[in-house]
Amino acid sequence: MGRYRPPRSRGSNYITSEGERRLREELKYLWKVKRPEVTQSVQEAAAQGDRSENAEYIYGKKQLREIDRRVRFLDKRLEELEVVYRPPTDQSRIYFAAWVTLEDENGKEHRYRIVGPDEIDLENGMISIDSPMAKALLKKSIDDEVQVITPSGTKYYEIVAIEYNTDKN
Structure with a gap:
């Protein structure tokens, strides 16, 4: 089990159009570029054999979890934001x-x-x-x-x- 992190305090749901664009670009980059790269490296590391002592495999899986967590956060956050144009x-x-x-x-x-x-x-x-x-x-x-x-x-x-x-x- 991971380290406990208290829930983030609820801030305002306002964002500028530039801010929304940056968040959408980050989401697109993580989903379309970074995640496929890391997935490929995990597959290559898994093909090397014993996964329990394979540092590349373990680190890659950890990276995938972090990317997935950020993607879920951005996806959910973008739905609730109110863009001020x-x-x-x-x-x-x-x-x-x-x-x-x-x-x-x-x-x-x-x-x-x-x-x-x-x-x-x-x-x-x-x-x-x-x-x-x-x-x-x-x-x-x-x-x-x-x-x-x-x-x-x-x-x-x-x-x-x-x-x-x-x-x-």
Whole structure:
């Protein structure tokens, strides 16, 4: 039996069209490319004889289980996601899929995009709509001050810009 993993907390079911496309591409790659490759290598390893001491066979079977688990997750997750294709009518306020530029207390600017929990990428400024930062930003507009409680203390930001361009990454 495997190691216990607590159930993943239920996040929002929203996703941008770019995020949905990436998940579908990953699912297609795993199912059409990666799984057949691994299946072939497992068959070749099985043909070598004793499977109980065959590391290639054991590792290949483990890879297949991981691929199948990810495929099942993606398949189920894509069914329940709600894709947000269009920006909101009121683009002067912060909503899902907005690019937000903030200025901190030291005058340093930070740029974030509010996305679904399946699209988080902190290196590229993609934050989850379920995060404390995004929750503090929602429905705010330019020049509003935002207070965000973080593990290192309370931080204050001023909203400098809001954009809804979907071509930015």
